[in-house]
Amino acid sequence: MKLEHVLIYGMGLMGGSLSLAIRESFPNAKVTAVVRSLRSKQSILEKKLAETAFTLEDKENIDFGQFDLVVFSTPVASLVSLIPSLPKGNSTIYMDLGSTKQTIVEAVDRHFGEYEHNYISAHPMCGSEQTGPEAAIPGLYRDKLCILTKPKHGSQFAMEFAKKFWETIGSWTISMDAKVHDETLAYVSHLPHVISTILVNVAGKNETTMDQVASITRPITGGGFRDMSRIAGSNAEMWISIFKENKTFLKHSIDDFIEQLTIFRNLFLDETNLDEAKIKSIWDLALKHKETIQKTK
Amino acid sequence: MKLEHVLIYGMGLMGGSLSLAIRESFPNAKVTAVVRSLRSKQSILEKKLAETAFTLEDKENIDFGQFDLVVFSTPVASLVSLIPSLPKGNSTIYMDLGSTKQTIVEAVDRHFGEYEHNYISAHPMCGSEQTGPEAAIPGLYRDKLCILTKPKHGSQFAMEFAKKFWETIGSWTISMDAKVHDETLAYVSHLPHVISTILVNVAGKNETTMDQVASITRPITGGGFRDMSRIAGSNAEMWISIFKENKTFLKHSIDDFIEQLTIFRNLFLDETNLDEAKIKSIWDLALKHKETIQKTK
Numbered sequence: 001m002k003l004e005h006v007l008i009y010g011m012g013l014m015g016g017s018l019s020l021a022i023r024e025s026f027p028n029a030k031v032t033a034v035v036r037s038l039r040s041k042q043s044i045l046e047k048k049l050a051e052t053a054f055t056l057e058d059k060e061n062i063d064f065g066q067f068d069l070v071v072f073s074t075p076v077a078s079l080v081s082l083i084p085s086l087p088k089g090n091s092t093i094y095m096d097l098g099s100t101k102q103t104i105v106e107a108v109d110r111h112f113g114e115y116e117h118n119y120i121s122a123h124p125m126c127g128s129e130q131t132g133p134e135a136a137i138p139g140l141y142r143d144k145l146c147i148l149t150k151p152k153h154g155s156q157f158a159m160e161f162a163k164k165f166w167e168t169i170g171s172w173t174i175s176m177d178a179k180v181h182d183e184t185l186a187y188v189s190h191l192p193h194v195i196s197t198i199l200v201n202v203a204g205k206n207e208t209t210m211d212q213v214a215s216i217t218r219p220i221t222g223g224g225f226r227d228m229s230r231i232a233g234s235n236a237e238m239w240i241s242i243f244k245e246n247k248t249f250l251k252h253s254i255d256d257f258i259e260q261l262t263i264f265r266n267l268f269l270d271e272t273n274l275d276e277a278k279i280k281s282i283w284d285l286a287l288k289h290k291e292t293i294q295k296t297k
Numbered sequence: 298m299k300l301e302h303v304l305i306y307g308m309g310l311m312g313g314s315l316s317l318a319i320r321e322s323f324p325n326a327k328v329t330a331v332v333r334s335l336r337s338k339q340s341i342l343e344k345k346l347a348e349t350a351f352t353l354e355d356k357e358n359i360d361f362g363q364f365d366l367v368v369f370s371t372p373v374a375s376l377v378s379l380i381p382s383l384p385k386g387n388s389t390i391y392m393d394l395g396s397t398k399q400t401i402v403e404a405v406d407r408h409f410g411e412y413e414h415n416y417i418s419a420h421p422m423c424g425s426e427q428t429g430p431e432a433a434i435p436g437l438y439r440d441k442l443c444i445l446t447k448p449k450h451g452s453q454f455a456m457e458f459a460k461k462f463w464e465t466i467g468s469w470t471i472s473m474d475a476k477v478h479d480e481t482l483a484y485v486s487h488l489p490h491v492i493s494t495i496l497v498n499v500a501g502k503n504e505t506t507m508d509q510v511a512s513i514t515r516p517i518t519g520g521g522f523r524d525m526s527r528i529a530g531s532n533a534e535m536w537i538s539i540f541k542e543n544k545t546f547l548k549h550s551i552d553d554f555i556e557q558l559t560i561f562r563n564l565f566l567d568e569t570n571l572d573e574a575k576i577k578s579i580w581d582l583a584l585k586h587k588e589t590i591q592k593t594k
Contacts, residue, residue, distance in 0.1 A: 125518075127520075180509065183505040184506045187499065188519075191499065195496055196525060196583075197580060197583040198554060198579075199554065200583040200586045201579065201582055201583050202488065203485055203586065204583070204585075204586030205557075206550070209484045209485060213589060214589075218442065218469060218592060219442075220444075221485045221486075221591060222423060224489045226591065227524040227525070229587050232584070233582070233586075233587055234580075234584070240576050240577065253499065254561070256499045256503070257495060257499045264491060265551045268547065268548050274540070274541050279540065280533050282494065282495075283531075283533035284533065287529070287531070289497045289501030293497070293518060293522075293526070294518060
């Protein structure tokens with residue numbers, strides 16, 4: 001596929017890593033970046049993550065129509081405010097890397113109305129606790145899932161372009177309806193981030209635990225806690241944005257969690273007996289679901 | 298330190314790995330194992346995890362007094378039923394690898410009464426989702442924390458022996474009171490295992506999620522879910538035993554979790570406003586606690 005001029009609007013870890021992936025798979029493509037600060041602009045040019053960089057102040061001078069591909073890598077809220085300014089009727093392909101889809105697709109539908117357009121919403125399922133273009137990772141998108149969501153009047157051409165683009169940089173793709181995406185992601189991504197964060201705060205509030213933590217110079221936790229807390233508290237701004245966009249499904253997933261945890265907790269109410277068979281069945285079910293979800297069996 | 302005859306009573310992953318560690322650090326020590334089945338006995342002898350192996354049926358023929366060190370690597374409930382049969386007054390050092398301490402230490406105190414004895418309860422903070430001696434890992438204990446709990450009348454000699462033993466095989470040690478151990482472990486280990494298991498079951502019960510999972514051949518989950526579910530549903534028998542022994546602290550930790558999760562959930566009740574500052578403060582607190590607990594700052 002041909003790719004000569006790409007605009008990456010917002011160049012943090014995701015956008016920066018995308019630039020590295022484009023440089024690898026499309027060595028002739030020129031990358032232009034839009035960033036927030038002069039400092040970022042300088043750092044991006046120094047690291048050669050883009051040939052040209054604009055700050056937000058210059059953004060009026062950007063002609064979207066001159067690019068083959070424009071990728072928005074900004075929080076969803078900023079993106080939604082940008083969509084109404086997209087030119088209609090040119091051949092530029094638009095994409096975003098948003099973590100939720102309903103709000104984006106609604107804004108796209110509203111903006112383009114009945115016109116066929118080339119906007120496809122993408123969600124590459126990868127990332128890092130690190131932030132900023134300095135943390136850009138070569139190969140971040142390799143072997144990762146990228147979910148593609150086609151708005152109602154998105155063109156088949158744009159959808160095929162998007163699929164081919166992501167596959168060329170090494171991702172594998174599936175298409176998902178916006179609502180299905182947001183509900184599924186609440187359960188497999190947003191809820192896990194909430195749970196990890198709360199877990200750390202629960203341990204952090206227990207005085208006995210924190211006294212022990214303070215009494216020694218090395219961590220008292222094993223691999224279980226380490227894994228369970230890796231994503232805790234990371235990237236607050238991004239998560240607040242995701243939670244806002246997906247609050248209905250997130251609430252449902254939290255309620256489901258509280259419900260199942262309360263059932264488990266109540267197995268211990270009886271001081272003398274413990275329903276071991278019930279715990280065993282909860283454990284076995286988790287093992288089965290884990291294998292199904294992670295395709296290990 | 299001198300170590301010639303070691304008995305490892307119960308040889309699964311932990312006991313088998315301990316045998317490998319002893320072979321490395323004490324090449325002259327002879328290891329004897331007690332196992333449940335003839336099949337295990339055969340497999341252990343074939344893999345040279347022990348020079349001699351007894352099944353439970355032969356256990357009457359074992360003279361604890363002939364060993365320098367006896368390590369119990371059985372579920373806590375089996376251990377507690379074994380403690381009353383320990384001979385008093387010999388120089389053998391007794392240890393266990395139990396994941397909870399109060400029940401064990403109470404049984405030890407009850408059995409030895411006012412006599413000074415050589416029983417030290419140890420909790421090496423490591424493991425694996427795998428089970429059985431076939432899964433024994435060389436170096437499992439290297440660079441891991443081993444918590445040592447001295448019962449009221451445990452000898453200083455035994456405590457020093459235990460410390461030196463674990464340090465020789467590469468662990469680092471701290472001593473902890475039994476009750477403090479059980480409360481701390483509820484928060485940094487037992488609760489995380491419950492949370493991981495419930496999380497997988499919550500995702501597994503959501504139809505939209507499972508429809509998407511079923512629709513494709515590769516996992517739709519990212520690194521977050523993978524890490525958060527790694528310990529889910531593993532080793533049901535062991536965990537049921539731990540939960541039984543530590544149910545009061547486990548209940549407290551679950552209640553704390555439900556309380557903090559409910560507070561978070563209620564931040565989303567207002568359909569129009571979201572208390573972003575509050576979410577930010579929860580996220581920042583988690584980051585701070587994570588750094589403190591894991592000593593990364």
